[in-house]
Amino acid sequence: MTVVEPLSAPIELHFDYTRSLGPTLSRFMTGLAGRTVVGGRGSDGTVYVPPLEYDPATGAAITEFVDVADRGEVLSWSWAAEPLPGQPLERPFAWVLVKLDGADTGLLHALDVPSPDAVRTGMRVQARWAAEPAGHIRDIVCFDPETDAATAEPISGLDAVSMMTTPVFLGVQHSASVQETRYLQGLREGRLLGQRCPQCRKVYIPPRGACPVDGVPTEEEVELPDRGTVTTFCIVNVPFLGQRIPPPYVAAYVLLDGADIAFLHLILDCAAEDVRMGMRVEAAWKPREEWEFGLQNITHFRPTGEPDAEYDTFKEHL
C-alpha cells in the first residue's frame, strides 16, 4: 500500500460573541464605561471585584454594589515574554492579580512594565483607562506602576450597558484523514474514489477512518462512476444569506452506482417539480482547469434521461 501524506490546511475562525450582561455584570460594565470600578459585597462582607452574581459561600444573590478605587496592589504576577494575539499588550508585560483599594479579591489584568525586574508582589499600580470606554473589561487598557498623577476623570450620566461584544479568533491546522486525502486527491483529478470496509464490504464515499458498523478503517480503493440515483430530496424555497442559486431548486441525496452511502448535492438542469426518488442523474463537472481538492469540482448533478431506478435498488440507502 502506498503511503499517503495527509492533506492539511489552516483554518482561521472568527466570531464576535455578543453577550447580554444581566444586572450584576451590567453594573460592572456600566461602571467601566464611566471609568469607575464597581465591586459587589458578599454575605460575609467580602468585596468581590469584578462583582459576582452569587455569593460563592452561600449562593445568595449579591445585590449590594460599592465603588472601589482604580488603583491598588499586586497580589501575584507572571511574565508574558511573548504576548499572544488578543492579549492586552503587544510588547512583553506582566499578568497581575490586582487588589484594588476597597476590594478584597484580585482582578486579573496586564501591567505595563519593561521587564520582570520591574514587577513584584505588593507593588502599587493604577489603571490606564481607554480614551473611549465602552463598557468592557478592556476599558482598562492595562495597569501602570502607581504615580502621583491622577488617573483619567470618571464620566457620569451614562446609560446602563446591557450588552458586550467579544471577538474570538482561533487558528487551527486542519488535517484530512488518509482516507479523505485519497478522496480529495481523486477529485483533484476528476475521479470519484471510495473505499470498501474490510469487514462489512460496504463502499463508502467519502471513505472513512472508521466504518460506522465495524469501527475499522476503510481500505480497498474503489473508483466509482459519476452517475447514480436520487434516493431522497427536498425543494429549497427559502432564500437565505449567501444563497448562490435562486430558489426553487433541489438538494438531493445521490447514491453513486456501486456505492453504499449517498451524499448530498444539487440537482439542476431540470424543473424542481420534475425531480423524484429513483431519478437517474450524472455529475456536471467544472472545467478541468478549475479542479481543486473538493466536491465543488462537481457543480451539480443533472438528469441522464435513463429510466428511473427501481425502489428496491436504493431502499436500503434511505
Add this chain to the structure above:
Amino acid sequence: MRDVAVVGFAQSRQVRRTTGTTNGVEMLVPLITGALGELGIAKGDIGFWCSGSSDYLAGRAFSFVSAVDATGPVPPINESHVEMDAAWALYEAWIKIQTGDVDTALIYGFGKSSAGNLRRTLALQLDPYVLAPLWPDSIAIAGLQAQLGIDQGKWSEQAMAEVAVRSRRDAETNPNAQLSGSKDVDSLLAEPYLAQPLRRHDCAPVTDGAAVVVLAAEGRARDLAERPAWISGIAHAVDSAHLGARDLTTSPSTVIAAQRAGIDGVELAELYTPFTHQELLLRSELGLGDGVRITPSGGALAGNPMFAGGLVRIGEAARQISDGAAGRVLAHATSGPALQQNLVCVMEGR
C-alpha cells in the same frame, strides 16, 4: 451501591504531533480494538460508551461526533459525551452502571492539541465576560498561581525543579511518555524562564494522545480481569470560576472530592498536575506523606494528552492494582484553570 471496577486500559503513545485528524479516529480505533481484544469481548458486550474531548481543539463544532465512528455505532449504541477530560466521562459511566441499566462501559478520551495554540485556546474555557476577553493563557494563569505559593513560602523554584526531575526519571520506564530522562535540578534551574516564575520544565508539554478505560460491575468484572481495580470511592467538585476570588494556593474542591472518595491508606497517587507546583500543592492539600508514591507514570509533565490525561491517571493507577504492585491507589483528574475542578478516584484490589 454496585461495586464497579476498572478491568481494561489502553493508551496511545504521547507525542508532540500526529498527522491524524482532530476527531481522534486514527488514535482511537487501535485502542478500542486492543482494549476489547485483550478482554476477549466484542463491542456488543459494552453496555455504555462515554467520551471526553473538546471541539475547541478541533476548531469545529460537533467534531466529537465523528469520533463515535471509532466505536462502530451502527446499529445504535448507548453513548454519551462530556466536553471535559474523559475522567468525567468515566464518572458518568460509573453513575450509569449504578443505575443498573448496564454492567459494562467503555470510556475514551482524546485530544489533538497540536492542531492549534493550546495555551491560547485554553483561554476560552474562562469566564467569557471579564477573563476570556483578555486572553490570559494557561501558562500565564499557572504562573500567577506558582508565584503566589512562592511568595507565601509554600513551595520554591527549587522544589518545583525537583518535581520535574522525578517526573522525567519515572517516565523513563513509561514507554508511552513523550518526555523522559532529565538533567539534575541545578541544570534545570540554570535554564531561562518560559513565563517567570515558570521554566519550560515546570509546564506539561503539548501532546497529542488518547486513552481507553473499560469498567465492569460486580459479576462481570471477575470474568474479565484476574485482578480488577475496584472503585472504592469516586467524587468530584469545582471551585469558583472567578479566578481572583479563589485562594489559588489551595484546592478546596480537591479536598472535598478526597473526603467524599475516602483516601485513607492509599499507597500510591497518580496526580494530574500539568505544572510542577500543582503537584506540591495537591500533595499538601491531600496530606500525602513521604510514604505515598507520587505519579509513578511520570504524569502530565512527561506527556499531557488533553481531555485524556485524567483518564490516563485512572488507568495508570488501576494498572498498579491489576499488576499486583499496589493494594490501594488514588487517581486524580483536573479540569479548568489552575486546578479549578478536581476528581478523585480511589481503587483497591480485593
